[in-house]
Amino acid sequence: MAFPSAPSVLWSVSLLTALFAAEVHSNIVYDDDPFQPVTSDETVSVGGTVTLTCRVAESDNSSLQWSNTAQQTLYFGEKRALRDNRIQLHRSTSTELSITISDVQLSDEGEYTCSIFTMPVRTARATVTVLGVPGKPQISGFEKEVQEGHKVTLICTSAGSKPPARLRWYRGDQELDGRPDVVESVPDDPTYKVSSELTLEVSRSDDNAPITCAVDHPSLAPGDKRSEQALRVLYSPAVEILPESDLPREGEKFHLQCLGNSNPEPHSYTWTKKDGELPPLSKADGAFLRFEMLNKSDNGVYVCEAVNKIGRGQGEYTLLVQDPTAMSTSSGVDHAVIGGVVAVIVFILLCLLIVLGRYLIRHKGTYLTHEAKGSDDAPDADTAIINAEGGHSGAEDKKEYFI
DSSP, rough: OOOOOOHHHHHHHHHHHHHHHHHHHHHHSSSTTTTBOOOOOEEEEEEOEEEEEEEEEHHHHHHHEETTTTTOOOEEEEEOOOOOEEEEEEOOOSSSEEEEOOOGGGGGGGGEEEEESSSSOOEEEEEEEBBBBBOOOEEEEEEESTTTTTTEEEEEEEEEEOOOOOOEEEEETTEEEOOOOOOEETTTTTEEEEEEEEEEEGGGTTTTTTEEEEOOTTTTTTSSSEEEEEOEEEEEEEEEEEOOOOOOTTOOOEEEEEEEEESSSHHHHHEEEBBBBBOTEEEEEEEEEESSSSSSOOOOEEEEEEEEEESSEEEEEEEEEBBBTTHHHHHHHHHHHHHHHHHHHHHHEEEEEEHHHHHHHHHHHHHHHHHHHHHHOOHHHHHHHHHHHHHHHHHHHHHHHHH
Protein backbone atom coordinates (compact mmCIF):
# COMPACT_ATOMS: atom_id res chain seq x y z
CA MET A 1 0.00 0.00 0.00
CA ALA A 2 1.46 3.41 -1.01
CA PHE A 3 1.46 6.25 1.50
CA PRO A 4 1.26 9.98 0.55
CA SER A 5 4.19 12.21 1.29
CA ALA A 6 4.62 13.61 4.78
CA PRO A 7 3.63 17.25 3.92
CA SER A 8 0.52 16.01 2.11
CA VAL A 9 -0.54 13.82 5.05
CA LEU A 10 0.06 16.60 7.55
CA TRP A 11 -1.97 19.05 5.45
CA SER A 12 -4.84 16.54 5.13
CA VAL A 13 -4.86 15.78 8.84
CA SER A 14 -4.82 19.50 9.68
CA LEU A 15 -7.71 20.16 7.32
CA LEU A 16 -9.70 17.23 8.73
CA THR A 17 -9.03 18.38 12.26
CA ALA A 18 -10.26 21.87 11.44
CA LEU A 19 -13.40 20.52 9.81
CA PHE A 20 -13.99 18.23 12.78
CA ALA A 21 -13.54 21.09 15.23
CA ALA A 22 -16.06 23.16 13.28
CA GLU A 23 -18.53 20.26 13.40
CA VAL A 24 -18.04 19.72 17.13
CA HIS A 25 -18.75 23.34 17.95
CA SER A 26 -21.85 23.40 15.74
CA ASN A 27 -23.57 20.68 17.91
CA ILE A 28 -25.83 19.77 14.97
CA VAL A 29 -27.94 16.61 15.44
CA TYR A 30 -29.01 14.70 12.33
CA ASP A 31 -32.11 12.54 12.66
CA ASP A 32 -32.85 9.91 10.01
CA ASP A 33 -29.82 11.07 8.09
CA PRO A 34 -28.62 8.37 5.64
CA PHE A 35 -25.09 9.82 5.82
CA GLN A 36 -24.94 9.72 9.63
CA PRO A 37 -22.31 7.15 10.81
CA VAL A 38 -23.44 4.45 13.22
CA THR A 39 -21.07 2.77 15.73
CA SER A 40 -21.35 0.62 18.86
CA ASP A 41 -19.58 0.53 22.21
CA GLU A 42 -17.20 -2.38 22.77
CA THR A 43 -15.75 -4.17 25.81
CA VAL A 44 -12.49 -6.13 25.67
CA SER A 45 -10.08 -7.66 28.17
CA VAL A 46 -6.41 -6.73 28.40
CA GLY A 47 -4.50 -8.67 25.75
CA GLY A 48 -7.60 -9.26 23.63
CA THR A 49 -8.66 -7.92 20.24
CA VAL A 50 -11.44 -5.41 19.63
CA THR A 51 -13.17 -4.61 16.33
CA LEU A 52 -14.48 -1.09 15.70
CA THR A 53 -17.12 -0.83 12.96
CA CYS A 54 -18.56 2.34 11.44
CA ARG A 55 -21.40 2.22 8.89
CA VAL A 56 -23.57 4.65 6.92
CA ALA A 57 -26.81 3.87 5.11
CA GLU A 58 -25.82 5.69 1.93
CA SER A 59 -22.62 7.01 0.48
CA ASP A 60 -21.76 10.01 -1.73
CA ASN A 61 -18.20 8.67 -2.11
CA SER A 62 -17.04 10.61 0.95
CA SER A 63 -14.37 8.79 2.98
CA LEU A 64 -14.86 7.35 6.46
CA GLN A 65 -12.23 7.89 9.14
CA TRP A 66 -11.46 6.36 12.58
CA SER A 67 -9.67 8.46 15.22
CA ASN A 68 -8.37 7.35 18.62
CA THR A 69 -8.95 8.85 22.06
CA ALA A 70 -6.26 11.49 21.41
CA GLN A 71 -7.99 12.43 18.12
CA GLN A 72 -5.16 10.92 16.13
CA THR A 73 -6.31 9.52 12.79
CA LEU A 74 -6.00 5.73 12.71
CA TYR A 75 -7.43 4.98 9.27
CA PHE A 76 -8.71 7.28 6.53
CA GLY A 77 -10.52 4.96 4.15
CA GLU A 78 -8.04 2.21 3.34
CA LYS A 79 -5.03 4.30 4.33
CA ARG A 80 -3.40 3.80 7.72
CA ALA A 81 -2.28 7.09 9.26
CA LEU A 82 -0.86 5.92 12.60
CA ARG A 83 2.13 3.64 12.63
CA ASP A 84 0.89 1.07 15.15
CA ASN A 85 1.06 -2.52 13.91
CA ARG A 86 -1.59 -3.53 16.45
CA ILE A 87 -4.14 -1.57 14.40
CA GLN A 88 -5.21 -3.27 11.16
CA LEU A 89 -7.83 -2.71 8.50
CA HIS A 90 -10.67 -5.22 8.77
CA ARG A 91 -13.05 -4.01 6.01
CA SER A 92 -13.34 -0.89 3.89
CA THR A 93 -16.26 -0.16 1.53
CA SER A 94 -18.14 2.95 0.47
CA THR A 95 -20.53 2.44 3.43
CA GLU A 96 -18.34 0.75 6.06
CA LEU A 97 -14.96 1.13 7.72
CA SER A 98 -13.94 -1.54 10.25
CA ILE A 99 -10.59 -1.79 12.02
CA THR A 100 -9.16 -4.13 14.66
CA ILE A 101 -6.89 -3.36 17.60
CA SER A 102 -5.03 -6.39 18.92
CA ASP A 103 -3.14 -6.89 22.20
CA VAL A 104 -5.36 -4.25 23.80
CA GLN A 105 -3.90 -2.42 26.79
CA LEU A 106 -5.54 -0.39 29.53
CA SER A 107 -4.23 2.77 27.85
CA ASP A 108 -6.40 1.95 24.81
CA GLU A 109 -9.58 2.56 26.79
CA GLY A 110 -11.60 5.59 25.86
CA GLU A 111 -13.81 7.18 23.23
CA TYR A 112 -13.05 6.54 19.54
CA THR A 113 -14.55 8.68 16.78
CA CYS A 114 -15.80 7.76 13.33
CA SER A 115 -16.17 10.67 10.88
CA ILE A 116 -17.47 11.03 7.36
CA PHE A 117 -16.25 14.10 5.50
CA THR A 118 -19.42 15.36 3.95
CA MET A 119 -20.57 18.95 4.19
CA PRO A 120 -21.03 19.34 7.10
CA VAL A 121 -18.81 16.63 8.69
CA ARG A 122 -20.81 13.95 10.51
CA THR A 123 -19.39 11.92 13.43
CA ALA A 124 -20.26 9.04 15.76
CA ARG A 125 -18.48 7.89 18.87
CA ALA A 126 -17.74 4.42 20.26
CA THR A 127 -16.56 3.86 23.82
CA VAL A 128 -14.03 1.06 24.27
CA THR A 129 -13.99 -0.34 27.81
CA VAL A 130 -10.88 -2.35 28.69
CA LEU A 131 -11.18 -4.89 31.50
CA GLY A 132 -8.15 -5.45 33.67
CA VAL A 133 -7.78 -9.23 34.12
CA PRO A 134 -7.27 -10.09 37.81
CA GLY A 135 -4.29 -12.20 38.79
CA LYS A 136 -4.51 -15.62 40.41
CA PRO A 137 -5.61 -15.23 44.04
CA GLN A 138 -3.12 -15.90 46.81
CA ILE A 139 -4.17 -17.36 50.20
CA SER A 140 -2.19 -16.52 53.33
CA GLY A 141 -2.60 -16.69 57.10
CA PHE A 142 -2.42 -20.48 57.45
CA GLU A 143 1.12 -21.66 58.03
CA LYS A 144 0.63 -24.49 60.57
CA GLU A 145 -1.92 -26.88 62.04
CA VAL A 146 -4.84 -25.54 64.07
CA GLN A 147 -6.21 -27.30 67.12
CA GLU A 148 -9.84 -28.41 67.11
CA GLY A 149 -12.14 -25.72 68.52
CA HIS A 150 -9.71 -22.91 67.70
CA LYS A 151 -10.16 -20.24 65.03
CA VAL A 152 -8.13 -19.65 61.89
CA THR A 153 -8.13 -16.53 59.72
CA LEU A 154 -7.36 -16.77 56.02
CA ILE A 155 -6.68 -13.83 53.69
CA CYS A 156 -7.15 -13.99 49.92
CA THR A 157 -5.61 -11.34 47.64
CA SER A 158 -5.89 -10.68 43.90
CA ALA A 159 -4.36 -7.75 41.98
CA GLY A 160 -4.75 -6.27 38.50
CA SER A 161 -8.54 -6.21 38.16
CA LYS A 162 -10.55 -3.47 36.53
CA PRO A 163 -13.27 -3.00 37.60
CA PRO A 164 -12.52 -4.42 41.06
CA ALA A 165 -12.99 -8.20 41.22
CA ARG A 166 -15.12 -10.00 43.77
CA LEU A 167 -13.61 -12.80 45.87
CA ARG A 168 -15.64 -15.84 46.95
CA TRP A 169 -14.81 -18.46 49.60
CA TYR A 170 -15.73 -22.17 49.45
CA ARG A 171 -15.29 -25.19 51.71
CA GLY A 172 -15.67 -28.06 49.27
CA ASP A 173 -18.77 -27.09 47.27
CA GLN A 174 -20.27 -24.98 50.08
CA GLU A 175 -19.89 -21.22 49.76
CA LEU A 176 -18.76 -19.44 52.91
CA ASP A 177 -19.34 -15.87 54.04
CA GLY A 178 -16.15 -13.86 54.37
CA ARG A 179 -15.78 -10.25 55.39
CA PRO A 180 -16.59 -7.61 52.73
CA ASP A 181 -13.84 -7.21 50.14
CA VAL A 182 -11.25 -4.52 50.69
CA VAL A 183 -10.48 -2.64 47.46
CA GLU A 184 -7.23 -0.68 47.05
CA SER A 185 -6.34 1.46 44.06
CA VAL A 186 -2.89 1.04 42.57
CA PRO A 187 -0.81 4.23 42.20
CA ASP A 188 -0.35 5.28 38.57
CA ASP A 189 -2.40 2.29 37.49
CA PRO A 190 -6.14 2.10 36.74
CA THR A 191 -6.37 -1.42 38.22
CA TYR A 192 -7.30 -2.49 41.75
CA LYS A 193 -6.00 -4.83 44.42
CA VAL A 194 -8.77 -6.75 46.20
CA SER A 195 -8.49 -8.74 49.42
CA SER A 196 -10.96 -10.77 51.47
CA GLU A 197 -10.75 -12.27 54.96
CA LEU A 198 -12.33 -15.49 56.21
CA THR A 199 -12.44 -16.63 59.85
CA LEU A 200 -13.36 -20.23 60.71
CA GLU A 201 -13.75 -22.17 63.96
CA VAL A 202 -12.41 -25.55 62.92
CA SER A 203 -13.53 -29.03 63.97
CA ARG A 204 -12.10 -32.48 63.32
CA SER A 205 -14.29 -32.79 60.23
CA ASP A 206 -12.33 -29.87 58.72
CA ASP A 207 -9.07 -31.84 58.69
CA ASN A 208 -7.82 -31.93 55.08
CA ALA A 209 -10.93 -30.02 53.94
CA PRO A 210 -10.13 -27.85 50.89
CA ILE A 211 -10.71 -24.11 51.36
CA THR A 212 -10.95 -22.32 48.01
CA CYS A 213 -10.74 -18.64 47.08
CA ALA A 214 -12.18 -17.91 43.62
CA VAL A 215 -12.15 -14.69 41.58
CA ASP A 216 -15.44 -13.46 40.12
CA HIS A 217 -14.90 -10.95 37.29
CA PRO A 218 -16.47 -10.09 33.89
CA SER A 219 -13.20 -10.91 32.11
CA LEU A 220 -13.17 -14.49 33.44
CA ALA A 221 -15.30 -17.57 33.04
CA PRO A 222 -16.51 -19.09 36.36
CA GLY A 223 -13.72 -21.02 38.02
CA ASP A 224 -10.97 -19.72 35.72
CA LYS A 225 -8.85 -18.38 38.55
CA ARG A 226 -8.89 -19.91 42.02
CA SER A 227 -6.52 -21.07 44.72
CA GLU A 228 -6.99 -23.87 47.23
CA GLN A 229 -5.64 -24.44 50.73
CA ALA A 230 -6.15 -27.67 52.70
CA LEU A 231 -6.79 -27.19 56.42
CA ARG A 232 -4.78 -29.24 58.88
CA VAL A 233 -6.61 -29.74 62.17
CA LEU A 234 -5.25 -31.38 65.32
CA TYR A 235 -7.76 -33.29 67.48
CA SER A 236 -7.86 -35.79 70.34
CA PRO A 237 -8.62 -39.52 69.83
CA ALA A 238 -12.13 -40.86 69.23
CA VAL A 239 -11.85 -44.49 70.44
CA GLU A 240 -13.57 -47.62 69.10
CA ILE A 241 -12.88 -51.21 70.25
CA LEU A 242 -13.14 -54.01 67.70
CA PRO A 243 -13.41 -57.70 68.84
CA GLU A 244 -11.64 -60.49 66.98
CA SER A 245 -14.93 -62.40 66.82
CA ASP A 246 -18.58 -61.66 67.50
CA LEU A 247 -18.87 -65.00 69.37
CA PRO A 248 -16.00 -65.40 71.84
CA ARG A 249 -16.03 -69.03 73.15
CA GLU A 250 -14.67 -70.41 76.36
CA GLY A 251 -11.25 -72.03 75.98
CA GLU A 252 -10.34 -70.17 72.75
CA LYS A 253 -7.79 -67.44 72.05
CA PHE A 254 -9.25 -63.97 71.60
CA HIS A 255 -8.18 -60.33 71.29
CA LEU A 256 -9.61 -56.81 71.35
CA GLN A 257 -8.21 -54.00 69.16
CA CYS A 258 -8.35 -50.34 70.16
CA LEU A 259 -8.76 -47.88 67.27
CA GLY A 260 -7.95 -44.26 68.09
CA ASN A 261 -9.03 -41.88 65.32
CA SER A 262 -6.99 -38.73 65.92
CA ASN A 263 -4.45 -36.27 64.51
CA PRO A 264 -1.70 -36.97 65.31
CA GLU A 265 -1.99 -40.73 65.88
CA PRO A 266 -2.18 -41.88 69.53
CA HIS A 267 1.22 -42.46 71.11
CA SER A 268 -0.02 -44.70 73.97
CA TYR A 269 -2.89 -47.05 74.90
CA THR A 270 -4.05 -48.14 78.36
CA TRP A 271 -6.34 -51.16 79.00
CA THR A 272 -8.44 -51.53 82.15
CA LYS A 273 -11.43 -53.57 83.30
CA LYS A 274 -14.32 -51.96 85.11
CA ASP A 275 -14.93 -53.25 88.62
CA GLY A 276 -11.80 -55.37 88.69
CA GLU A 277 -8.34 -56.23 87.47
CA LEU A 278 -7.39 -57.50 84.04
CA PRO A 279 -7.62 -61.34 83.89
CA PRO A 280 -4.33 -63.16 84.63
CA LEU A 281 -4.38 -64.86 81.20
CA SER A 282 -4.77 -61.54 79.36
CA LYS A 283 -1.98 -59.31 78.09
CA ALA A 284 -2.08 -55.63 77.06
CA ASP A 285 -0.03 -55.20 73.90
CA GLY A 286 -0.31 -51.55 72.79
CA ALA A 287 -3.57 -51.21 70.87
CA PHE A 288 -4.37 -54.92 71.50
CA LEU A 289 -5.65 -56.79 74.56
CA ARG A 290 -4.95 -60.50 74.06
CA PHE A 291 -6.57 -63.46 75.89
CA GLU A 292 -4.62 -66.74 75.81
CA MET A 293 -7.65 -68.81 76.89
CA LEU A 294 -11.09 -67.35 77.47
CA ASN A 295 -12.97 -68.13 80.65
CA LYS A 296 -16.42 -67.07 81.78
CA SER A 297 -14.69 -65.25 84.61
CA ASP A 298 -13.34 -62.88 81.91
CA ASN A 299 -16.83 -61.47 81.40
CA GLY A 300 -17.07 -57.74 82.00
CA VAL A 301 -16.61 -54.26 80.54
CA TYR A 302 -13.15 -53.47 79.16
CA VAL A 303 -11.95 -49.90 78.67
CA CYS A 304 -9.27 -48.62 76.28
CA GLU A 305 -7.82 -45.12 76.68
CA ALA A 306 -5.84 -43.64 73.76
CA VAL A 307 -3.63 -40.57 74.25
CA ASN A 308 -1.99 -38.10 71.85
CA LYS A 309 -0.46 -34.65 72.37
CA ILE A 310 -3.87 -32.98 72.04
CA GLY A 311 -5.78 -35.06 74.57
CA ARG A 312 -7.21 -38.48 75.36
CA GLY A 313 -10.27 -40.53 74.50
CA GLN A 314 -11.93 -43.70 75.85
CA GLY A 315 -13.92 -46.57 74.40
CA GLU A 316 -15.72 -49.54 76.05
CA TYR A 317 -16.49 -53.13 75.08
CA THR A 318 -18.64 -55.65 76.99
CA LEU A 319 -17.22 -59.18 76.79
CA LEU A 320 -19.63 -62.14 77.13
CA VAL A 321 -17.87 -65.51 76.86
CA GLN A 322 -20.06 -68.28 75.34
CA ASP A 323 -20.07 -72.05 75.94
CA PRO A 324 -17.80 -74.00 73.59
CA THR A 325 -20.85 -75.56 71.91
CA ALA A 326 -22.50 -72.22 71.33
CA MET A 327 -23.26 -71.41 67.75
CA SER A 328 -23.63 -68.07 66.17
CA THR A 329 -27.15 -66.78 65.69
CA SER A 330 -26.83 -66.86 61.96
CA SER A 331 -25.55 -70.47 62.03
CA GLY A 332 -28.41 -71.49 64.31
CA VAL A 333 -30.93 -69.94 61.97
CA ASP A 334 -29.37 -71.73 59.00
CA HIS A 335 -29.44 -75.09 60.78
CA ALA A 336 -33.03 -74.58 61.89
CA VAL A 337 -34.08 -73.87 58.31
CA ILE A 338 -32.26 -76.95 57.01
CA GLY A 339 -33.75 -79.14 59.76
CA GLY A 340 -37.25 -77.89 58.97
CA VAL A 341 -36.82 -78.65 55.26
CA VAL A 342 -35.56 -82.18 56.01
CA ALA A 343 -38.49 -82.83 58.38
CA VAL A 344 -41.00 -81.75 55.73
CA ILE A 345 -39.38 -84.03 53.14
CA VAL A 346 -39.41 -87.02 55.54
CA PHE A 347 -43.06 -86.39 56.38
CA ILE A 348 -44.03 -86.28 52.70
CA LEU A 349 -42.15 -89.54 52.02
CA LEU A 350 -43.90 -91.28 54.93
CA CYS A 351 -47.28 -90.13 53.67
CA LEU A 352 -46.49 -91.43 50.20
CA LEU A 353 -45.39 -94.82 51.61
CA ILE A 354 -48.61 -95.15 53.67
CA VAL A 355 -50.83 -94.31 50.68
CA LEU A 356 -48.90 -96.70 48.41
CA GLY A 357 -49.10 -99.52 51.00
CA ARG A 358 -52.82 -99.18 51.43
CA TYR A 359 -53.29 -99.17 47.64
CA LEU A 360 -51.29 -102.37 47.22
CA ILE A 361 -53.09 -104.15 50.08
CA ARG A 362 -56.52 -103.25 48.70
CA HIS A 363 -55.76 -104.55 45.19
CA LYS A 364 -54.20 -107.78 46.50
CA GLY A 365 -57.39 -108.62 48.50
CA THR A 366 -59.54 -108.12 45.41
CA TYR A 367 -57.39 -110.61 43.45
CA LEU A 368 -57.63 -113.27 46.17
CA THR A 369 -61.42 -112.84 46.39
CA HIS A 370 -61.84 -113.58 42.64
CA GLU A 371 -59.71 -116.68 42.94
CA ALA A 372 -61.78 -118.05 45.83
CA LYS A 373 -65.01 -117.34 44.00
CA GLY A 374 -63.86 -119.57 41.10
CA SER A 375 -63.20 -122.46 43.51
CA ASP A 376 -66.55 -122.20 45.27
CA ASP A 377 -68.54 -122.56 42.00
CA ALA A 378 -66.80 -125.84 41.00
CA PRO A 379 -68.84 -129.10 41.41
CA ASP A 380 -65.76 -131.07 42.43
CA ALA A 381 -62.14 -130.66 43.38
CA ASP A 382 -60.74 -131.13 39.89
CA THR A 383 -62.98 -128.46 38.44
CA ALA A 384 -62.08 -126.10 41.29
CA ILE A 385 -58.40 -126.50 40.48
CA ILE A 386 -59.04 -125.92 36.77
CA ASN A 387 -61.15 -122.82 37.55
CA ALA A 388 -58.50 -121.45 39.90
CA GLU A 389 -55.77 -121.95 37.29
CA GLY A 390 -57.50 -121.14 34.01
CA GLY A 391 -60.64 -119.07 34.29
CA HIS A 392 -61.92 -118.70 30.68
CA SER A 393 -59.84 -121.52 29.27
CA GLY A 394 -61.57 -123.92 31.62
CA ALA A 395 -64.95 -122.73 30.43
CA GLU A 396 -63.99 -123.36 26.81
CA ASP A 397 -62.84 -126.92 27.68
CA LYS A 398 -66.11 -127.57 29.46
CA LYS A 399 -68.11 -126.33 26.47
CA GLU A 400 -66.25 -128.68 24.11
CA TYR A 401 -66.86 -131.59 26.44
CA PHE A 402 -70.67 -131.27 26.30
CA ILE A 403 -70.66 -131.10 22.50
